[in-house]
Amino acid sequence: MADRLDNEQDRVWQTMGLTDEEYERIRELLGRDPNYVELGMFSVMWSEHCSYKNTRAVLRDLPTSGPQVLQGPGENAGIVDVGDGLAVVFKIESHNHPSAVEPYQGAATGVGGIIRDIFTMGARPIASLDSLWLGDLSSARARTLFSGIVAGISGYGNAVGIPTVGGQTVFHPSYESNPLVNAMCVGVMRHDDIKRGAATGVGNSVMVIGSTTGRDGIHGATFASADLTDEAVERKSAVQVGDPFREKLLLEACLELVARGCVLGIQDMGAAGLTCSSCEMASRAGTGMVVDLDRVPRRETGMTPYEVMLSESQERMLLVPTPGKEREVREVLVKWGLEAVVVGEVTADGMVTITEGGRVAAQVPAKALADEAPLYHRESAKPEYVDRLAAFDTDDVPACEDLSGALLRLIGSPSIASKRWVWEQYDHQVGAGTVIGPGSDAAVIRLPGSKRGIALSTDCNSRYCYLNPRLGAAHAVAEAARNVACTGARPLAATNCQNFGNPYKPEVFWQFREAISGMSEACRALGTPVTGGNVSLYNEDGETAIRPTPVIGMVGVINDVERRVPMGFQADGDTVVLLGATRDEIGASEYLAVVQGVEAGQVPTLDLQAEARLCKLLWTAASRGLLSSAHDASEGGLAVALAECVIAGSRGASLWVDGAGADPGLTTDRFLFSESGARAVVSASPSTLDAFLALAAELDVPLAVVGRVGGDRLCVRFGPAPDGTARDGSTLGEADAARCIDVGIEALLSAYEEAIPCAMQG
Amino acid sequence: MKFGVVVFPGSNCDRDVQTAARAAGYEADFIWHAATAVDGFDCLVLPGGFSYGDYLRTAAIARFSPVMAAVAEFAASGRPVIGICNGFQVLLEAGMLPGAMLKNTSCRFLCKAQRIRVESARTPFTLKLRPGQVITLPIAHGEGNYYADSETLAQIERHGQVVFRYCNESGGATPESNPNGSLGNIAGVCNEAGNVLGMMPHPERAGEQILGGADGRLILDSVAQWVQGGGRIG
Amino acid sequence: MRYVADIVVKLKKSILDPQGEAVRSALGSMGYTGVQDVRIGKRIEVRLEAANEAQCRQAVDEMCSRLLANTVMETYDFSVREEPGE
CATH class of the missing domain: 3.90.650.10 (PurM-like C-terminal domain)
Known part of the structure; x- marks a missing residue:
């Protein structure tokens, strides 16, 4: 095995954010010591950002099913049926830490990431919303972050050509050093076009499509899973730079691939890049995958396997094409000025095998990476206040x-x-679809080829959530539903972004647990299951945490959009x-x-x-x-x-x-x-x-x-x-x-x- | 009546032009930027968006797309060509219209409903409008600050090439009603012959009442009427 | 021969530069009271092969006037130097 390190002596896992127990667990799963590349892969996949190791047990409480739900949590985005054979795909995700250190690029790549999650499912994105939480505007830092974040969202979303139709902007001193940027995207497609992130069919090709791979954003996922200290701010290299032009090309190329029947399975390379997409796609299909890193198109020379596997270069996808369509995939991507390279194939052994220069650089069971992250039950205590x-x-x-x-x-x-x-x-x-734009209770977008429209809103009152997280989170659901209903829409389903402080603090974990419990109750009562979302923890500057901010994104349907x-x-x-x-x-x-x-x-x-x-x-x-x-x-x-x-x-x-x-x-x-x-x-x-x-x-x-x-x-x-x-x-x-x-x-x-x-x- | 909508890599209002044209009862098909012929169309539209990411300079790269030679030829034959927003910038970069586009004076992207005053009803695009008429169209741009040197400016004014100006409710082209700093509040200009129009506002976004207004439809209807009347300049 | 051309593109002097103006005012409020004017431009580095320096200069000049600058509103200036061998 290559790159063998004296792990014990260096305790190298600690620098990657893994605990001693987690390292032992990895050794157990592998039956041997992991090498450096493997350790890197585990560290990103077992970060809070990718594994929800501290929150999964609590999140199970959320209702996730209903007759309208076509896809619940666990995929790139949730999907609901809105009638007329149309499906709406939507998800909200945070990009808080990157926005704190580099507001323009942090917010821009947040928008880019969530847009990819939508078109990965085969849907055309038709609207974005952004829930922004900033310090008081009397602070110069808050103003700088505010204008940078808004410019970043504008710079990326406008260029890709997806209307930003709503959201919310709230100011409070608790967000001064740690602003929140929660980006939601919504897409529409026909039921038959739904694509999933699964690597099915042993022997099928695996392709990397889109942009080239560079050193940007290495360890972004672990960055998102630590407090925002000065040291973290110094690690600015973990911030990626977005290219909305390339994203627009990738969007059109992917939708063309879907329309031509070229796609069997597809997944965005977002957080944890090639590592995450390869093991999740294999794990979902119960297969394995071999990837030859020599074939991954790069934009920099001299990259190590570790860097290629952990790169978070934007605007890339991992694709399992319909067998025999590899050439057509390449033609479509080339037409749009992008790369498409076969880098490996689906295997039956359940292992993600990474080779370089003819040698095995890493070999890990896909399920161990994707599904067997430790599960922690954190201590919880009601805060004194x-x-x-x-x-x-x-x-x-x-x-x-x-x-x-x-x-x-x-x-x-x-x-x-x-x-x-x-x-x-x-x-x-x-997009010529915005029927009710920003500044209202909810935005309303008409659906192409149908009389129907959808209403979209994001909501949270973090003062309520601070004073009473359970009731506050329930209010967020109720207000989101009410906002959607005010436009004439029937609330259908929700996505959520849980923004909290450090979960190792019992008071923070109590806030989180209470909030999920309130949100669950409200979603059940209002018949709006949660189809996905994300959890963002460690939103603190080392001392003070943000107010608990469980943001709800709600989708409703209007049968006749003329009646909005x-x-x-x-x-x-x-x-x-x-x-x-x-x-x-x-x-x-x-x-x-x-x-x-x-x-x-x-x-x-x-x-x-x-x-x-x-x-x-x-x-x-x-x-x-x-x-x-x-x-x-x-x-x-x-x-x-x-x-x-x-x-x-x-x-x-x-x-x-x-x-x-x-x-x-x-x-x-x-x-x-x-x-x-x-x-x-x-x-x-x-x-x-x-x-x-x-x-x-x-x-x-x-x-x-x-x-x-x-x-x-x-x-x-x-x-x-x-x-x-x-x-x-x-x-x-x-x-x-x-x-x-x-x-x-x-x-x-x-x-x-x-x-x-x-x-x-x- | 058939519109040909040129699609550059990074165009993003191409589909909206098609939607608006179809809603108004016309045909509209796309022309990929690599095409070298533009046969079978009555009017060409260069749509809004961020062609080539607007990298280097807005529309700087798009003007070198293969299709642009055919677009120039189509225009030279006297048939109508309209550039909207980024498409306007392409026409400027290609030298098919006079002037250039600077960043908005606010240095920010601006998306809002904007009143514009019709200056000339003699173009194929404004037949159904009258001079002085105030219409409302959406604008959405970060670089819509029209510039031309004073000599060029005097010349286009003299030749009646200013087609639209930003204005207020009562039609006054005041500094307060100028959203981006454009010289002379200029929102749209045409070539000397009048068959090539560039405009920053988006008529395709105001083609149906449900989208907040239908004034944009008047521009599509004007071209259609002109084409159906056998119109050709020169 | 391999050359490196260092190109600077600026807005014409006669044109108001809103970005430069915003930066000037920010510098002023930061206490740099002596700042008179700020102009923002672009610097472009092009590596190219040419038979000799004269041809290199001619090619770069053409690139500037055709693509890299829009001479309706911008001016450009460049210098070329031979790239040291590898």
Whole structure:
């Protein structure tokens, strides 16, 4: 065996991130000492990033099946059936650590990786979303990371030609040194075109297609599995450089291969490169594979087998072609200016055998690498802060003296304010499918060759998840479903990205376990199984961890995309209806954080059955054409939801809120800023209102009819309307500031639109 | 009526042009950049995207694609050629239209709905529009800052080659309504004969109401009407 | 003979360089108050074979004017040197 090292003496496995026990386990599996190349292969495959060794046991709790699920977790991406013979492929994945050290390339390659996961399955990518979490914009570092990350997403996604249609951007100091970049991609294909990452058929060829292999990104997967210390930042070579042009060519080439029936099995070479793709493809098919490294096209000279096996050079795929189609594969790739080389073949022995210069450089059982990583049950302990912060008594919060001012501060706070600065840098229209673009509850994309559309959203409230991870994660699912339902879509399935700190800290592991448990419960109740995603741990700078951030990406379907519902008010004279019950729940709210400077209290309760009924009402009403607009009420409560409806529709509204459907005795400020779940603001035209109200009664959704769309101000007054109907607004006096909201559209717009551009000027 | 959509490596609005043309009831097929003939088409479209990654300079490499000789010949015969966004940049690089494209003054990519004013209704692409008319089309580019030296600029203005200008709601071509720093708010120019048009806004993205607007359809319909009328310049 | 051509492509002086302007203003706010102007360009290195230096220069000049620079908005300048033998 080549490259034999004195492992014992050097304890070389430790420098690769393996523990002593893991090294012993490898020796057991092999029945001998591993050589350097093999050790490298184990170290990347057994990293948290590839093996989920610390989290697998907990993740099993997530519901993953349902009649709509065509492919659950374990493949490059999940697949759901959306009808008409069409399947939607989607997944979300993190690229946090690379984005922290090199924001442009880190974010860009994150986008590139998730796009490849989608077209690897045989689907044409039709939309991307990005969930970004950054430090407070008063920090220069946060601003640099923010603009670099957005530019990277824009630079890569725009060039590949996949519209970036949504996502979220949230600012909080806990993300200052460790920003989160979670990229989601969605594709569409016909059921018959589904491809999987399996190396089937002993004797079949194995090809490397796409780009050449260089030294970039070696040990990226292990990099993603360690704290973000200064030392880690120094290892900047672990960051890859993306080439969106090559990705676009590879995308078109792969889809052409699928269309020509050339593909038996295919997998992206992402994290852990050739190592991961070879052992996973063999393992899934129960086969083995021999790969001759001499034949792998390189861009650098003098690369060792270790470097070739661990390279994370982007824009490459491992392909098992349909037998006899090797030449056609080459022709297609050459047409697109790319490489396609037969590097080996599928074997029956279950081993991944790597040769170089006629010698065996590594030989490892595929299953040992792919499936037999250790499984750890980490210790978990409730952090001390949880009960302390939950005990915060919101009764001690002073009453709000100026409701309009509080609303303006909320909509002008960067996490709520308009993200136009972000999404105008993204090409959100390429593809001619974007029906509802960024800035709404969810994006809606029409599906080619069908009347159907899909609605997409990413959600998480990490303040909730910090204060109560179980409830917070459940809220993330509920809000994502509600957002999708607001556009008129039926939520179908979810993908998730679990962003947490170091799992070896019992407090962090407790957060993770609780969050998965809450997410599982909510996904079961709402009928939206989780079809995949990823876990990103070690999001800390050595001392402080990020707030737990379990991000949900939700996909819903609209049977007739012409029936989609916009967020903004649409027509003067439409009636405004509040759906759902409002309780005294300002704990953990945006209002408390932004206006009162407190991040504590009880996270709002969650009634999953009420959420399910609300979602059903929203999509059913939409499918019957009963709604003019719909918008979910969440961060910032009803006040912010109403303001957003006014801003998005450029139409005012005049409302008399008498507290119907609210807790008795609820004060005005609490009514307006409470973040109770299962609520939405909708508007309906006079001709559809009665049918809508009847449907709501039938589906048992509480509601209050509160006023009319019209004028150029948002006026919300508390108390019964004088003559029993809502009246057109007239400007109110100063004395009413604590009892009403009265703001002109211009003031709302400027607070909402100018916040981020101003903050970015430093 | 049949549009020929040239596909360069890295084009990414090629399919959108086809979608818009078909939605408007016209035929549209692709022409691979390595082709040397462009027979059977009534109008050629150089679509948006990032041809050759826009490496070196936007559209710098695409203009040397084999198909470009045939495109130039097609144009020289008086038939209509339209370059959209990156396609506009290709026409500039190829010298088929005057001027060059600089980075947006913001140094950022910008994707939004933009009002433009029609300056000339005498081209095959604007027959169904009238001078001064304000239409809304999406823009999506990082390098759409039109530049020409003052002599060239004076000349294209004099010859009525400015076809579209960025403007505000009431049609004013003001500095505030200029999204990228283009000289004279120029959003689209044609050659002297008028049969070759380059424009930064994307008419193909505004071909159907469901996508947020249908003003782009007027441009496709104009070419179709012109072609069906037997139009040929020169 | 093998030569290395070192080519610099810049925006014409008369053209506003928004990237250069952004960098100038950043340097100013970092305290480099003496910075008057920043212009950003490209440096391109081409290795080529040619019979002699004159032919090499002629070839490079042609490459510049046809592809490497767009003379509507850019200017270029280059130097060539013989590549030392291996």
